[in-house]
């Protein structure tokens with residue numbers, strides 16, 4: 249199957265402008281069918297009209313013959329008829345081939361009221377006439393139909409009676425060969441076929457050229473799109489002024505390039521920021537070691553240097569695991585467990601762990617989680633959400649301040665609120681807080697030692713992967729409030745896809 253598909257694709261690729269050819273072929277086929285149908289209808293109509301005109305001719309001729317016959321005392325005088333029609337009579341006589349040929353000779357027959365032959369032309373003798381053509385007119389209705397001659401020629405026949413005083417005296421039968429009519433129709437069909445073929449040829453060439461013209465803008469678009477290299481994503485394809493499918497395609501391509509451009513720049517910025525962040529602690533460690541080994545020092549001095557190197561490596565290790573988590577999220581490799589989580593218990597236990605740090609910094613940490621809250625999610629990652637928010641709240645709150653961790657639940661969702669009375673965030677920073685490596689104020693960098701600028705980006709990614717959302721509110725000097733809304737019904741899998749898209 250795969251092989252077949254590969255061969256088919258190779259064949260398609262090897263045919264130039266195959267779509268153009270296909271379009272031209274479809275146009276031509278459709279036109280051919282239309283032409284054939286029109287030709288068939290036209291042929292039928294013409295055949296019927298010509299036959300009808302033959303029938304009218306026959307009726308007039310029969311009328312003329314009837315008008316020329318004289319009935320005297322019940323006896324029919326046919327002398328005028330015999331004189332007008334060479335060879336007309338009962339007995340066959342030696343006649344010229346022309347007169348006895350159904351296609352060339354006159355076709356007339358006369359019978360009496362009993363169906364007995366009164367006279368006929370030589371050509372008429374070659375006809376196979378059905379009995380109904382005599383009996384039906386005698387019963388009152390003229391007969392009309394197509395009969396065959398002995399040499400299978402088609403002949404149109406009309407049969408009527410001659411009456412005197414309401415009684416039939418004779419049956420007059422006249423006929424006309426359909427040979428000329430059929431020859432005419434055959435010539436017409438031949439002419440139609442030749443003209444039709446030429447028209448179809450013109451249609452095929454015309455539609456091929458037209459399809460080429462219609463595809464030219466698409467071809468130009470494709471060529472421009474091909475020129476746009478991965479590193480040159482700020483280029484755009486030209487948008488045609490006419491509002492048509494090509495314009496729509498160009499706009500779609502440009503939209504795609506926009507989002508690719510944004511995504512690539514985000515990626516580049518991320519790599520640059522990551523390298524910068526990784527370089528700083530390494531440079532600090534190297535510097536400390538270089539200074540330490542400049543001259544011999546006391547064991548206490550070495551111990552101090554080792555402690556500060558340890559702190560830097562801790563920070564480095566945090567940074568690397570954060571980077572790894574986000575990179576896995578971007579790749580779609582991050583696995584999210586779907587387990588039953590008691591969020592109220594998680595909040596209590598994370599707060600209990602952080603309480604020591606809060607007390608050390610002179611901050612009062614309180615928790616309000618009055619009722620049990622159960623949801624489906626990844627427990628370890630939800631702990632990371634609470635921990636990151638709580639860690640920030642403690643870090644950016646001065647001694648004597650307060651941090652409140654609360655849980656408010658409705659029937660469909662729960663809100664985890666982390667509120668502090670800390671230094672706050674300026675309004676211009678709020679929209680960027682969840683961007684990677686974004687820090688509200690560079691001078692706050694590394695306050696407390698372990699900030700990487702990735703904490704909130706990771707929080708947002710996890711929350712979105714759980715189908716939730718996060719909002720930050722803050723007032724400078726008065727404190728900040730982070731509200732995480734999580735649905736109680738699981739939507740994690742769809743949301744995970746959304747999270748991957750947003751962080752690409």
Ligand code: ADP
Pocket residue numbers: 636640641644668670671672673681686687688689692698699700701702703704705728
């Ligand atoms: P970091 O590791 O630097 O804290 P985050 O992504 O967690 O990185 O936070 C980004 C920035 O948002 C921080 O550098 C800080 O400026 C600001 N911020 C986060 N939480 C708070 C808060 N509770 N109070 C004041 N500023 C905050």
